[in-house]
Amino acid sequence: MKRFVYADNAATTKLDGAVLEAMLPYLTEQYGNPSSIYALGQNAARAIRAARERVAFELGAKPEEIYFTGGGSESDTWAIRSAAALSKRGKHIITSVIEHHAVLHAVEALEREGFEATYLGVDRDGLVSPDELSAAIRPDTALITIMTANNEIGVIQPIAELSAIAREHGVPFHTDAVQAVGHIPVNVDALGVDMLSLAAHKFHGPKGVGALYVRRGMRLQNLIYGGGQERGKRAGTENTAGIVGLAKALALANEDLEEKMRVTTAMRDRLIDGILGSIPYSRLNGSRERRLPGNVNVSIEFIEGESLILRLDEQGIAASSGSACTSGSLDPSHVLLGIGLSHEVAHGSLRLSLDHFNTDEDVDYILETLPGVVAELREMSPLWEHADKEGVDNAV
Numbered sequence: 437m438k439r440f441v442y443a444d445n446a447a448t449t450k451l452d453g454a455v456l457e458a459m460l461p462y463l464t465e466q467y468g469n470p471s472s473i474y475a476l477g478q479n480a481a482r483a484i485r486a487a488r489e490r491v492a493f494e495l496g497a498k499p500e501e502i503y504f505t506g507g508g509s510e511s512d513t514w515a516i517r518s519a520a521a522l523s524k525r526g527k528h529i530i531t532s533v534i535e536h537h538a539v540l541h542a543v544e545a546l547e548r549e550g551f552e553a554t555y556l557g558v559d560r561d562g563l564v565s566p567d568e569l570s571a572a573i574r575p576d577t578a579l580i581t582i583m584t585a586n587n588e589i590g591v592i593q594p595i596a597e598l599s600a601i602a603r604e605h606g607v608p609f610h611t612d613a614v615q616a617v618g619h620i621p622v623n624v625d626a627l628g629v630d631m632l633s634l635a636a637h638k639f640h641g642p643k644g645v646g647a648l649y650v651r652r653g654m655r656l657q658n659l660i661y662g663g664g665q666e667r668g669k670r671a672g673t674e675n676t677a678g679i680v681g682l683a684k685a686l687a688l689a690n691e692d693l694e695e696k697m698r699v700t701t702a703m704r705d706r707l708i709d710g711i712l713g714s715i716p717y718s719r720l721n722g723s724r725e726r727r728l729p730g731n732v733n734v735s736i737e738f739i740e741g742e743s744l745i746l747r748l749d750e751q752g753i754a755a756s757s758g759s760a761c762t763s764g765s766l767d768p769s770h771v772l773l774g775i776g777l778s779h780e781v782a783h784g785s786l787r788l789s790l791d792h793f794n795t796d797e798d799v800d801y802i803l804e805t806l807p808g809v810v811a812e813l814r815e816m817s818p819l820w821e822h823a824d825k826e827g828v829d830n831a832v
């Protein structure tokens with residue numbers, strides 16, 4: 437029977453009903469401007485204060501180290517541009533080839549402004565090497581920015597190890613933790629980072645709101661001029677409802693996190709084993725062990741990722757592909773190329789991202805549906821027709 441299965445939680449997540457409920461008063465009767473001194477305004481100010489304290493608590497930070505932003509991309513851009521602009525060391529940035537475009541494009545913009553960048557490669561599993569990071573650090577390195585967990589292949593970097601190297605050299609360390617926060621334990625001291633980005637809509641909060649953690653003592657450049665909001669660094673009347681929603685979503689996501697991780701990991705592993713076992717010429721992308729609980733990313737050879745996504749959509753499955761079709765030309769994912777896949781194999785990739793709102797029935801349905809869809813697409817594919825299928829004994 438056809439159903440709807442949302443398996444694209446890495447792109448965004450549904451708003452948790454309890455989060456909406458926490459937000460509603462600030463969209464309706466509690467509409468005061470938090471800067472106003474009468475009660476209606478102060479109610480909103482108090483809600484933001486409580487939200488900041490909660491977010492700080494969840495990350496093991498101090499409230500004055502939390503800046504609310506308009507989402508993950510803004511947090512990344514702000515962190516990177518600020519560290520670059522204020523550095524006394526020089527004009528060199530270190531990042532990795534598999535970062536989110538919010539990071540990569542911010543670093544590329546700095547390159548156009550006279551900075552130099554080193555893009556660390558990753559191994560087959562998607563991991564950055566601590567030795568390579570050590571070797572890349574220069575006296576003029578202003579910032580190292582390496583993501584906590586990758587949005588496409590789910591690989592979790594050894595951030596504590598990498599940040600320790602940065603600290604030894606006195607280089608600030610930023611991490612894009614947008615995929616990690618609310619899905620695995622994230623504590624700024626355990627990670628040893630100086631700046632960290634997160635976005636509410638990746639853990640069942642509202643879209644268009646995020647946060648940037650900035651360790652005390654680390655200077656932060658102004659982002660938006662105007663009033664004194666966010667310690668005078670990001671002016672503009674606060675998104676009270678969004679901020680309240682972010683804090684509520686984070687608190688809920690971190691509740692019984694270990695148990696949610698266990699449940700989600702079990703679904704993930706059943707999906708991975710089921711796919712690899714039923715679809716010939718399929719392989720897992722990214723480390724099997726150092727992997728987000730909900731991330732499945734497989735390459736399915738001899739098919740086109742885009743057509744697969746559209747066929748799955750017809751069957752009620754919302755998923756994503758590593759290949760993004762931009763202006764008629766197919767650009768394979770920089771992440772999949774980064775782990776060494778060929779252009780062809782990178783094109784036939786499928787990302788299924790689950791979380792604890794998914795069910796075993798969702799996994800069953802995907803496993804029932806996917807092999808048939810793949811077989812159909814392969815039947816129509818000239819790539820498949822000419823492929824050397826010697827030795828493949830699975831039924832297709």
Ligand SMILES: *Cc1c(COP(=O)(O)O)cnc(C)c1O
Pocket residue numbers: 446447506507508509510512536538583585586587612613614615635637638644646
């Ligand atoms: C989603 C995402 C972003 C961007 O966050 P927005 O809130 O959409 O701006 C940045 N980095 C990673 C790793 C992401 O997954």
